[in-house]
Amino acid sequence: MSERKTPQGVLVRKVHFEFPEDFQPCWHPDKPIFSHLANGASLFLPYMEPFIIHSVREAIKQIEDPELLEExxxxxxxxxxxxKQHRRFNEALIACGYPELREREEAIERGYNDLRKRSLKYKMAxxxxxxxxxxxxxxxxxxDREYFFKDADPSTASLWMWHxxxxxxxxxxxFDVYQHLFGGHLYRAYGILSALMHMVGMIRPTYIALLKKDGVWGRWKTRWAIKKVVFRLFVSFLPRTILYALPGHHPSKVKDPEFMREWVALYDQGEEGLLRLDTRDPRQTPAGMLPAS
Ligand SMILES: [Fe+2]
Ligand SMILES: [Fe+2]
Structure with missing residues (x-):
């Protein structure tokens, strides 16, 4: 595993997140619905990410470019x-009294096992x-970190920010592996749509299971809260995603946010407080969110 940055600046950081004994499933005290939407996403990551790793591992067998291989x-x-870190989080979540999530894990695993049988072109798209x-x-x-992370559990907020x-x-x-092997635009754009539909199908039943267990599924207040969060997410997420799906797009054209650049610089200086950021004022840059001790 690389201990140094690649030419494109990618560094493998072997960070480790600890979740407290009194871990709260609704880790955002003011936004239980958002907490469970994010928990639904976290539960699918230990199945989705192995699938995309499997796809790239298969794809690079056909690649000889040493730089692309290093990246x-x-x-x-x-x-x-x-x-691996989300799996740790998910275990803490399930231990809070959600054993029914094991069934969701099995269903998600089956979904990705099915996808592994598809063509390499589809898997890379x-x-x-x-x-x-x-x-x-x-x-x-x-x-929008103030809205999504203010007063959230420091370990959980820091896990998501690192990711x-x-x-x-x-x-x-x-993107580069797909273009290197297959090129073209339309099928890649189809890959975005297909991944979006599949992802929603994987995450939605999980947060429904969580909300049912909490006894709040089906209430108008819950429905309204879901609509509000989804709208807040999609009003920024959708235009960006459409822009990134256009012909001629390359991800390198998307400017990295200042928050990320400062986080990376602090990590390079050995700052361990990044793993338990103080979430009382997320409008701050990472330096302003470091814990007192
Ligand atoms: Fe990724
Ligand atoms: Fe990831």
């Missing part, structure tokens, strides 16, 4: 570390498509 290896290592959405959602959540930052950092790889 691909770092990308795979980053994604592998993402899902899905992978590149998913990475477009990851880039889009990363910009959305980091830009989102690395999604921005490795934004080029899946």
């Amino acid at each position: 691909a290896r770092a990308w795979m290592a980053q994604e592998a570390h993402h899902f 899905y992978t590149a498509g998913f990475e477009v959405m990851a880039l889009s959602i990363a910009h959305t959540l980091l830009e 989102l930052i690395e999604e921005i950092e490795h934004k080029n790889l899946a």
Whole structure:
């Protein structure tokens, strides 16, 4: 595993997140619905990310370009570390009294096992498509971080911020592998749509299961809260995703946010407080969110 940055600046950070004994499933105290939407996403990551790693691993067997291979290896290592840390989070979540999530895990695993049987072209279009959405959602959540992370559990907020930052950092790889092997635009755009539909199908039943267990599913207040969060996400996420799906787009054209650049610089200086950021004022840059001790 790489201990140094690739030419494109991708670094495999072997970070480790600890979740408190009194871990709260609704880790955002003011936004239980958003917490469960994010929990639904977290539960699918240890199945989706191995699938996209599998796709890139299969794809690079046909690639000889040493630079692209180096970037691909770092990308795979980053994604592998993402899902391992989310698995730790998911275990903490299930231990809070949601054993029914095991059934969801089995269903998601079956879904990705089926996708593994598809053509490499489809799997890479899905992978590149998913990475477009990851880039889009990363910009959305980091830009609107006060709304999504204010007063949230520090470990959970820091887990998501680390993951989102690395999604921005490795934004080029899946696109470059897809273009290198297959080229063209239309099928890649189809990959975005297909990955979006599949992702919604994987995440939605999970957050419904969580909300049912909490006894709030079906209430008008819950429905309204879901609509509000989804609208807030999509008003930024959708235009970005459409822009990234246009012909002539390359992820390198998307400027990295200042928040991410400062986070990376602090990490390079050995700052361990990035793993338990103080969420009382997320309008701050990462330096302003470092814990007191
Ligand atoms: Fe990831
Ligand atoms: Fe990614």
